[in-house]
Amino acid sequence: MSEERVETTAAAVVLALALAFASASPAAGAQALCEKSQIRLVNSMREIAQPYHANLSKGGRMFARWAGLEGQYVLQLNQGDSDKQIALMRSILATNPKCTVFNVEPNADVVVKPMVDTANQTGAWIVTHWAHNRGMHPFDGYDHWIAHVAVNSEEVGIAVSEQLVAAMGGKGGLVALQGRLDTDPAQKRFAGLKSVVARHPGITLLAQQPANWDRTVAFPTIQAWLAKYGDRIKGIWAANDDMALGALEALRAAGLAGRIPIVGVDGIPEAIAAIARGEMTATVSSDAFYQGSIGLAMGVCVLTGQVPPPQTWAKQQREYYLRTTVITKENASRYATEPTVEGYVDEWRCDKLWSRASGPAY
């Protein structure tokens, strides 16, 4: 399909979606399930030593403070241990499970099924992000699985790879730093890169290696590649910003900072600053602050009865792709400063919960 045709169909889809959301906008006034004082907000994620997860936690805490529930905000970190993430959820549900909302960044795809089952059994509420095993959806009878806010990692991969290829002038060799291969984002983003490379014959993928989402591993890997491929490396693709920044430090050590385009994903403040300085080319932000808080917002709306119970929602309200924004030198200044509550207040309101939905994900 030619370029224009793609544009129009996309517009039509968005219009249809907007109508669907509007019609299904919930009638106010369903009865409240829990008093505000009883509601407990739990943000479950890998750890907070990495900037992306740190922003998730800050977003959640910002929402809790705005909603006056800061006292009941709990942070659960699993240090990259899937079993511990499940264990932490089940153990906290020992007390008042009915009024607990989980906003979960899964450590690995397999974590979603046990956690959702636990929510259903104990009556707790859960919103999951990124991805889960195929073949299960909130609307398949998981009443307590409020929604799955997916991110179309392949789209993200494609978008950021396009930026890299453009910055490389359409030709030359690039190296790729992969994330933890047992997570859907890592696999899908790399698939996106490969499809873009396939479409541009001038671009060759020189080497790829997992660096565990971590800059301390990315640094020596890039150094070795620089030594091996030297100036044949025209671009560096990293599955997340932390690894991209590790690559940047390696380039700085070799005196090449800013001379080789680097792309990453997550849109953490340090990466956006690097883009503003021109040392990084682009990143894709799924807006960690938003991801860290929207799940809790949905939960509060359900528990305070401002929205009807999730099982009555439309399918695309229970599982949708989150709109992501590509950040390049042009719009870097807008995202440079750390966002404040005002930026999200209107998106947390119960009738605007799906403002960033960009299409069904099932």
Place this chain on the structure above:
Amino acid sequence: MALRQAVESRFRAGILSMVRRTSGPLLALFALTIGFAVAESQFATLANLRNILDSSAVPLVLSIGMTFVIRQGSIDLSIEGLMAACSLVFALVVANDRMQFDLGWLGLPIAAALGAVFGLANGLIVTRLRVPSFMATLGIGSTCLGIAMLLSGDQPPLIRDPALRHWGLGQSFGVPNLALAAAACLAAGFFVEQFTRLGRYSYVVGGAESVARLSGLNVDLYKVGVFAFAGLMTGMAAAMESARLGIGHVEIGAGQMLGAITAVVIGGTSLSGGSGSVLGSAIAVLALAVLADGMVFVGATPYMEKAIQGGIVLVAAIVAGWQVHDRLRVVK
């Protein structure tokens, strides 16, 4: 005249025995370098040599402290936790985006001193509470990791100090600064090992502790001294890695412990204590760095490296233990 000969003979004999003892790791270093150079044309370039020096700087400093500890018959499993805590403290006291400190170069001695304090804790627990060293250091390591997580909070501090960042990344006279720092630490380690009581008595405490006690040496004092010295080196290594990456990171020490132990064992320090030298360990660190770098060149995944390190420690321990075959010797 006899005096000069005595001194010369010491160093001739000393150096001879040093060379003989480090012949193992030297052989490994040359074999690996030549092997990879043949396999990968770009491997033996100046740039890659500089890379290997740069990536072996931190493990080398760690292996200096570990050599003293293993020579004493003990082990230090607290490296990863200690590095995390010292990295965070270092990042928070120099110019960073979270606290308003800006102590600049003073951050290095602070990180090293903090490492020495944790090392001191290791030593006191082993000597005063008579807890075996692998248990004591496992405990202290875990405690330090918790402290690092507390300090890191939800915003790991980024280091803004340009001088330190240049020190971490830059080069002078074509040699990476961190490699120069590591060489300085090696020189200091060699001086302590060959010219101070702490170094010489670590041979005695490791080789024949009952003789040391009998000769009236304050054995516990030197044991605590060695653990503190190892802690100091670990703190220094944490500062170096933080300056390079520009961040105080909880996982900065991940994977460094097994590498340091492997290097010290290959470097000629027997696990039952009493022998080995920091020079041997340093050469072994270079050999392991060549191996790691070569593996990236060849495209092998980093996971096999961990398995290879485990295998090397085992084989080295078997070879070292083979000579002492007294059927009745009890090994816990």
Place this chain on the structure above:
Amino acid sequence: MSVAALRVEGLCKRFGDTYALRGVTLEVRPREVVGLVGENGAGKSTLLKLLAGVTRPDGGTMMVRGSAVRWRKVRDAADAGIGIMFQESSLVPDITVAENVLLAHEGSAVRLGIYRWHELFARAKALLVKLGMTISPGADAHTLSFSERQLVEFAKALAVETRTCDAPILLLDEPTSALDERGVATVLQTIEELRTHASVVLVSHRLEEVRRVCDRIYVMKDGSCVGERDARTCTVEALQRLMIGHETGTDFPREAVRSQLAETVCLEVRQLSRRDKYVDVSLALRHGEVLGIAGATGSGCEELCRTLFGIVPPDSGTMLLDGRTVALRGPSDAVAQGIGYVPADRPREGIIGAMSVTENMTLAHLAQFCGRWGIDRRREREVAERWIERLRIVTPCATTRASDLSGGNQQKVALAKWLVGKPPRVLILDHPLRALDVVARRDILKTIRELACDGAGIVVVADALDELLAVSDTLIVMRDGRISARYSIAQDRPTRQTILEKMI
């Protein structure tokens, strides 16, 4: 009369319930070499350790150059110029000769913890030269030959000289026990040279050497000083008589010596040898016979025991049990063949202190107490109580911890370990009476004879002759790894004097 360099009066030391030293009085004059001789267990090494500050006396006084002293640790004795040279090697392999020699006595060679190597080498060189050695102080200790190491140990003891301006006092414990002729000669020659600027206390088994190099000789027996002789005038025989002379009142009643013994040989050994431990040892043990082996430390009898029990394989030679040749790969094979072994070092090798008396007894043959459901505790207790009564073991009950029993009773438990199962074919007892009081000794000897009557072949190794003569049917004497004499107690009636001659 010049003040004595070192003088002790009424020195005593207790280990548990036995007296190792019973009031020893002796003195060492400046620039004099004093010999100290006596049977094993006479307290010679214990006395040296008290003088060197390794252990603390339980009574008596010590005077150095006329002033009373009490050592709290080795460093105090060293400060007063008293150096000790132990039998075991105390050299650290990976440091230089100079460091070994001056360990803990570096003095000005190490200032502010920093080694000034040239000064250290100079001081060490001076000491080595003083002992006529040409070893370079810079060489690492592990590159030295065996005799060189022995001489460096000498220099190490002499290093105390640097700590006081007076003449040092050297205590030498069996310096020549593991040396060849050339090594012995150099040691004696070294002691001769030391005489010019130090006083020496020499402990040794080699009476000939002691007589040649010492001025005066003290003879010790059972923890006390039984005589002092001038080395020039007294003969080796006189010394030996003194060492084993008048009875100390612990004569062991000797039942009727059985003239004829069962003919069948239960254990036979032919031309057993093991490098620098023992050479060409052959012996035969009949059922019901008690074979005593006498030998000083270093004579190889202890290593022989360990070989018989399979702990240390021999280099050559064969071993037969009831006529069948056996090759013992380890203690488990020996136990399977019905051999029992009561080690000399009881607390560390004989019994498990933390376990109960019953558990200790049944440890070696536990299989015989296991029913279908694992260990049959009732049967285990029954058998234990039977043997407690049979061996007259004094214990509150069968389940008290072994560490709570007295030395003698612990020894009986270590013995019972081999008796609870089917009767043992061979029992090897290594210094069974060591560190036991007289009553316990007599009791154990009686038990040994009873076991012999039950038909077991028993090998007893000891260095105190009165023990062996009281219990053995035949006696073998070992010296420097070789069997130097064989006696049948009934026929040859060897006297202690003749045995001692063969031992030393």
Place this chain on the structure above:
Amino acid sequence: MSPVGPINQQPDSDEHIAIGDRRHGLGTGLVSGMAPVAVLVTLALAISAFAPSFLSAYSLRVLAEESSVILLLAIGQTIVIIVGGIDLSMAALASLASVIIALLLPELGAGAVLGALCIATLIGALQGFVHVQAKIPSFIVTLAGLGMWSGIALSIANTTVPVAEHFEAVGWLDAQTWGVPHAFAFGMLTLGLFQIALVRLRLGRYLYAIGMAERVALLSGIRVWRIKTFAFAASGFCSGLAGLAMVARTSSGSPTIADSLLLPSIAAVLVGGTAITGGHGNLARTLLGVCIVAVMRVGVAVSGIAPAYEPIAYGALVVIAVAMTVDRRSIGIVK
């Protein structure tokens, strides 16, 4: 390697060199026996003050579920510590077992579980054999094992391996009947069997004898190498069981799934009162230790204490527990 010749021979019997035996220790037998019970009670009460329903049936069931994997690891660790060693490779071995089970389940079904358990037991036995025959300290052998097994697990499957079919061969572990989680019941069954073996069987008596005084055991004709190899094999078997329980919980195998459980499982054994120097302790004490560790892990989650305090608590707990229970008489020299 420096030749460790005869001259470096440690003087065998220390009798003639009397080394000051500093007899001080924070706990006597009795105190260190009762201490774990006191710690468990105070911890449970403190946390139920924070969260009143902590002692409710539901939360106790979660507690049981939580601790089943640590319980399995702690059983193997106890046996190795009783015989006087330590096994640092258990967690890595459990992860390897989980990867093997997840990979083989589709083809072999229940056979995969047996296969993985056999492999884990063999690896454990190999580590014990090398430790005894080559005279290498057990923590060195198992530290090398930690590196090797996690390296191999990561290179076999550097991703999480979801279990496609035949999950029922493993899934029963994750279910529960009458409110009792199967995994926990399975763990208790294993604990019971091993405790019976320790008390009733000849093997158990030999394990304690070797732990208390290995030299005496050797001279009593016990085949020390065989018993020690068995102890490490049992530890490997328990690692396999832990890997199996992991796969049941997360319906997948992952090369790093159990890595964070090494310290809690060792802490559980030591806090229970089993002495690190060997010979003292049993599985009942370990069960107490596992409860303490589980209450602590849950307590931290429930009471909202910052997650960073958990590693700090482990570090302190391990050091204090060892200091109280180490048997000072038996170790002259602490390296």
